[in-house]
Amino acid sequence: EVHLVESGGGLVLPGGSLRLSCAASGFTFSSHWMSWVRQAPGRGLEWVANIKQDGSEKNYVDSVKGRFTISRDNTKNSLYLQMNNLRAEDTAVYYCAKVIAGYWGQGTLVTVSS
Amino acid sequence: SYELTQPPSVSVSPGQTARITCSGDALPKKYPYWYQQKSGQAPVLVIYDDNKRPSGIPERFSASSSGTMATLTVSGAQVEDEADYYCFSTDYSGTLWVFGGGTKLTVL
Numbered sequence: 001e002v003h004l005v006e007s008g009g010g011l012v013l014p015g016g017s018l019r020l021s022c023a024a025s026g027f028t029f030s031s032h033w034m035s036w037v038r039q040a041p042g043r044g045l046e047w048v049a050n051i052k053q054d055g056s057e058k059n060y061v062d063s064v065k066g067r068f069t070i071s072r073d074n075t076k077n078s079l080y081l082q083m084n085n086l087r088a089e090d091t092a093v094y095y096c097a098k099v100i101a102g103y104w105g106q107g108t109l110v111t112v113s114s
Numbered sequence: 115s116y117e118l119t120q121p122p123s124v125s126v127s128p129g130q131t132a133r134i135t136c137s138g139d140a141l142p143k144k145y146p147y148w149y150q151q152k153s154g155q156a157p158v159l160v161i162y163d164d165n166k167r168p169s170g171i172p173e174r175f176s177a178s179s180s181g182t183m184a185t186l187t188v189s190g191a192q193v194e195d196e197a198d199y200y201c202f203s204t205d206y207s208g209t210l211w212v213f214g215g216g217t218k219l220t221v222l
Binding site: 035037044045046047050057059061062095099100101102104105106107 | 213
């Protein structure tokens, strides 16, 4: 059975940083593109970033370019999202996902507020 | 940037057919995926590879495409189908991934 478990969310001040982690199991993690998707309170789903199987290609939504960095460690079956210079509009539940396969974690809440 | 456009809401009575549309310039080349999300829950994939259903998804869910518009059809909608529905696809290059804005399906 596939499991994706996010961690690392919390309350952070504007301008602060946070690192999200996602532990994957139940599938061959190193064979798949992986993504982070977020959902602001009361809003729709927004794709944030994705990363190729070997980490050689990374893509981001325009609103996080230069501030967020996606990475992975295939030896640990783990996905990461380093978030710097956080803004109030980054407040959301962040999901680790293999979107085209329908694999999602339960999400971790990031709140950016003073 | 690339956008997928969905109507904000669709409403039907139980047993009727609900149709949710998704428009995007690259849809003729990039099959959309469809997600269902109920309140407080993670999204659930209901359609992939244009019109395939994952195991456990009822046959009443189907999808079709014509040109730049894709449609999710719920035939004989049930009260339990009330949820937000999102289409998902990519731009022509495959590097920019995007969700539609979501459609709230009301069945009552």
